[in-house]
Amino acid sequence: MTNSDTKAILTFSDGSAPLEMPIYKGTVGPDVIDIRKLYAATGMFTYDPGFMSTAACNSAITYIDGDKGELLYRGYPIEELANQGDFLESCYLLLNGELPDAAQKLEFDYTVSRHTMVHEQMQFFFRGFRRDAHPMSVLVGTVGALASFYHDSLDINDPRHREVSAIRLIAKMPTLVAMAYKYSIGQPFVYPKNNLSYSANFMHMMFSTPCEEYKVNDVLVRALDRILILHADHEQNASTSTVRLAGSSGANPFACIAAGIACLWGPAHGGANEAALSMLESIGSVDNIPEFIRQVKDKNSSVKLMGFGHRVYKNYDPRAKLMRETCYEVLAELGLENDPLFKLAMALEKIALEDEYFVSRKLYPNVDFYSGIVQRALGIPTALFTGIFAMARTIGWVAQWKEMISDPEQKIGRPRQLFIGEKTRSVKPIEQR
Ligand code: CMC
Numbered sequence: 001m002t003n004s005d006t007k008a009i010l011t012f013s014d015g016s017a018p019l020e021m022p023i024y025k026g027t028v029g030p031d032v033i034d035i036r037k038l039y040a041a042t043g044m045f046t047y048d049p050g051f052m053s054t055a056a057c058n059s060a061i062t063y064i065d066g067d068k069g070e071l072l073y074r075g076y077p078i079e080e081l082a083n084q085g086d087f088l089e090s091c092y093l094l095l096n097g098e099l100p101d102a103a104q105k106l107e108f109d110y111t112v113s114r115h116t117m118v119h120e121q122m123q124f125f126f127r128g129f130r131r132d133a134h135p136m137s138v139l140v141g142t143v144g145a146l147a148s149f150y151h152d153s154l155d156i157n158d159p160r161h162r163e164v165s166a167i168r169l170i171a172k173m174p175t176l177v178a179m180a181y182k183y184s185i186g187q188p189f190v191y192p193k194n195n196l197s198y199s200a201n202f203m204h205m206m207f208s209t210p211c212e213e214y215k216v217n218d219v220l221v222r223a224l225d226r227i228l229i230l231h232a233d234h235e236q237n238a239s240t241s242t243v244r245l246a247g248s249s250g251a252n253p254f255a256c257i258a259a260g261i262a263c264l265w266g267p268a269h270g271g272a273n274e275a276a277l278s279m280l281e282s283i284g285s286v287d288n289i290p291e292f293i294r295q296v297k298d299k300n301s302s303v304k305l306m307g308f309g310h311r312v313y314k315n316y317d318p319r320a321k322l323m324r325e326t327c328y329e330v331l332a333e334l335g336l337e338n339d340p341l342f343k344l345a346m347a348l349e350k351i352a353l354e355d356e357y358f359v360s361r362k363l364y365p366n367v368d369f370y371s372g373i374v375q376r377a378l379g380i381p382t383a384l385f386t387g388i389f390a391m392a393r394t395i396g397w398v399a400q401w402k403e404m405i406s407d408p409e410q411k412i413g414r415p416r417q418l419f420i421g422e423k424t425r426s427v428k429p430i431e432q433r
Pocket of ligand 1: 234237267268269270271272296303304305306307308309310311312361363366367368
């Protein structure tokens with residue numbers, strides 16, 4: 001970041017002295033006003049619930065231009081990464097800042113594949129859950145539990161420890177997500193196979209049984225890989241900020257990622273793909289769309305068009321375009337072009353894109369509008385969709401966590417507040433209250 005020649009000057013109508021604050025420029029995107037001295041100089045905080053105008057860190061990982069509908073990982077457009085490379089290539093890029101050459105890619109793939117197994121003791125954590133537990137609750141628990149197994153790599157101040165933990169998290173997430181699924185349906189856990197690609201191995205752990213091996217279908221594996229690439233990082237979203245905040249206290253990376261998973265679970269964030277599919281199922285048929293849209297527009301109802309709208313994208317989500325393409329490919333491969341839910345989704349998308357309510361609010365489909373349909377076609381149960389998102393986003397969380405730990409400006413995250421409660425008062429004896 002560089003200093004701008006322009007300064008921000010904050011003036012007050014009560015005649016208090018104005019305050020000059022530096023402005024910094026990034027490489028692209030909005031400049032920021034450095035308000036760090038504001039409290040010391042004025043005794044005031046800024047008020048910004050939801051971080052609508054607040055940059056909480058500087059970062060060189062992911063850039064989004066919400067008005068243009070642009071998403072870049074380390075400067076590379078998501079379209080090029082999704083069309084030309086695989087998920088582990090994006091992982092390498094997010095983690096290390098540059099794309100790997102052929103030898104680096106081979107080595108990285110090899111290293112990740114050598115960390116895919118989890119400690120055999122982990123199965124007992126799974127067995128403690130009810131079979132019908134939500135996979136996100138299982139993942140919060142089991143990912144956090146990983147910290148108990150890797151005391152050899154928990155020193156966050158040691159770069160080598162950070163590296164090893166990062167690889168372990170990326171490598172073990174598919175194993176844990178697949179274990180959560182197998183446990184929920186009462187099938188035996190399937191061990192990873194290291195000669196398969198990252199995504200093919202996940203499909204194997206999900207769909208093989210001791211009696212029958214999963215036959216790798218390249219179109220379906222490629223679709224899953226694309227879901228992972230598109231969800232890998234998304235700058236300072238709610239779960240990433242959660243990971244950063246948890247990590248700012250010096251907590252170990254497994255604990256931080258477990259915190260990220262908890263945040264991702266919410267329906268306004270990672271839970272949206274599950275919610276979008278449930279919404280389509282509850283609408284049921286194209287004839288019911290007008291009534292559904294009426295409810296969405298009704299200020300007194302809490303109904304939302306799930307899979308539409310985004311805090312940052314005020315244009316078509318670039319990930320949604322790619323996911324829409326994948327949706328067509330997967331349904332064609334499986335002969336499901338006439339799938340009623342897909343037809344319903346397309347009709348709903350068309351109506352919403354032409355409706356004044358959505359147009360005037362710049363509400364466009366986001367990636368989750370389509371990713372649920374793709375995942376359902378891949379055979380992934382609805383309850384596991386957010387788990388797949390967590391598996392993809394783990395690399396983003398880990399890369400952002402690593403960046404934060406190495407940032408000399410990093411401090412423990414400690415937001416302030418505008419206090420609106422009672423002033424000091426005395427406790428009366430209970431009989432006088
Ligand atoms: N359906 C109906 N109305 C909507 C929707 C929606 N999906 N999204 C926003 N609006 C309306 C909202 O009611 C408000 O209208 P008004 O100005 O009349 O009060 C206006 O649009 C602005 O909305 P907002 O709530 O201020 O926007 P936000 O930036 O705070 O919310 C959001 C972003 C993603 C939480 C919201 O769009 C939403 O809840 N969408 C549905 C859930 C969803 O698909 N989430 C996935 C996001 S992408 C994956 C991820 O990153 O996790």
